[in-house]
Amino acid sequence: MSRKYPIISVTGSSGAGTSTVKATFDQIFRREGITAVAIEGDAFHRFNRAEMRDELARRYAEGDQTFSHFSYEANELGELERVFRDYGETGKGRTRHYVHDAAEAERHGVPPGEFTAWKPFADGSDVLFYEGLHGAVVNDQVNLPALADLKIGVVPVINLEWIQKIHRDRATRGYSTEAVTDVILRRMHAYVHCITPQFTETDINFQRVPVVDTSNPFVARWIPTPDESLVVIRFKNPRGIDFPYLTAMIQGSWMTRANSIVIPGNKQDLAMQLILTPLIERLVSTARKLRA
Ligand SMILES: Nc1ncnc2c1ncn2[C@@H]1O[C@H](COP(=O)(O)OP(=O)(O)OP(=O)(O)O)[C@@H](O)[C@H]1O
Numbered sequence: 001m002s003r004k005y006p007i008i009s010v011t012g013s014s015g016a017g018t019s020t021v022k023a024t025f026d027q028i029f030r031r032e033g034i035t036a037v038a039i040e041g042d043a044f045h046r047f048n049r050a051e052m053r054d055e056l057a058r059r060y061a062e063g064d065q066t067f068s069h070f071s072y073e074a075n076e077l078g079e080l081e082r083v084f085r086d087y088g089e090t091g092k093g094r095t096r097h098y099v100h101d102a103a104e105a106e107r108h109g110v111p112p113g114e115f116t117a118w119k120p121f122a123d124g125s126d127v128l129f130y131e132g133l134h135g136a137v138v139n140d141q142v143n144l145p146a147l148a149d150l151k152i153g154v155v156p157v158i159n160l161e162w163i164q165k166i167h168r169d170r171a172t173r174g175y176s177t178e179a180v181t182d183v184i185l186r187r188m189h190a191y192v193h194c195i196t197p198q199f200t201e202t203d204i205n206f207q208r209v210p211v212v213d214t215s216n217p218f219v220a221r222w223i224p225t226p227d228e229s230l231v232v233i234r235f236k237n238p239r240g241i242d243f244p245y246l247t248a249m250i251q252g253s254w255m256t257r258a259n260s261i262v263i264p265g266n267k268q269d270l271a272m273q274l275i276l277t278p279l280i281e282r283l284v285s286t287a288r289k290l291r292a
């Protein structure tokens, strides 16, 4: 937790939509004149693609069928914690990119499945923005939520998450449905043990729920659209959240619990802007005063 150099952490499983949500944050940062440095969770994978394949084979041969990119040990979470801590104390830090596909390879000049070199953050930022798989991990080695000032969970219900992952990995990463299905199965153990516990640590969760039939996500021909879904928004601590204002501004929304509202799927961007802008604005203006 840092007041001088705040950190925003957006956590979601693979395909949950954290990259999509980043666009909403970028819009808020631009409109509010906030300079952010961004890190992607995949930059903190421990292995490149070839090394990961070897590590998986090695562990399989030893009878470990639970290892995957979701596992703590497949990621440099100690390094991520160090970056969070350094940034919180000094406004400095470093990151790199894990290159997934040909388009990213072209942009970064590194082949798919490899990392770029580490690079320091640009000086003079207001906020560090993390988006990835492990932004709210608490285990016996790291405590990331303790270092982040605003923690967001992006968690579609699981059928929808799978549909989003299958479609994205097929469309932009060149995988077959069968290959993605294998990955989903292989990651299930760590999904339960490493991914889901984070969503009790997050301050606000956005859970997209389709209102069309997704009973067999492996044959869905398209991703349910925003008009075909609702979003449940849950606040860990609802104190200070102006629910009457939110339900008045977001047409078609209603409260389902004392700390939860439901909105039409096509209002997610608006809801995020209404909810997050004052929180971000407060973090940044306090930080700027402390740094002055
Ligand atoms: N609210 C939404 N409505 C419709 N489609 C969405 C929504 N959010 C995400 N998607 C779609 O789901 C797919 C996965 O989204 P995205 O790439 O943002 O996931 P991610 O969490 O960043 O995944 P990864 O961490 O594996 O990169 C994309 O095809 C995206 O367009």
Ligand SMILES: O=C(CO)[C@H](O)[C@H](O)COP(=O)(O)O
Pocket (backbone or CB within 6 Å): 013, 014, 015, 042, 045, 049, 069, 098, 100, 113, 133, 173
């Ligand atoms: O999105 C992911 C995790 O967030 C990817 O599955 C992970 O980064 C491995 O990528 P690849 O299968 O392209 O080597």
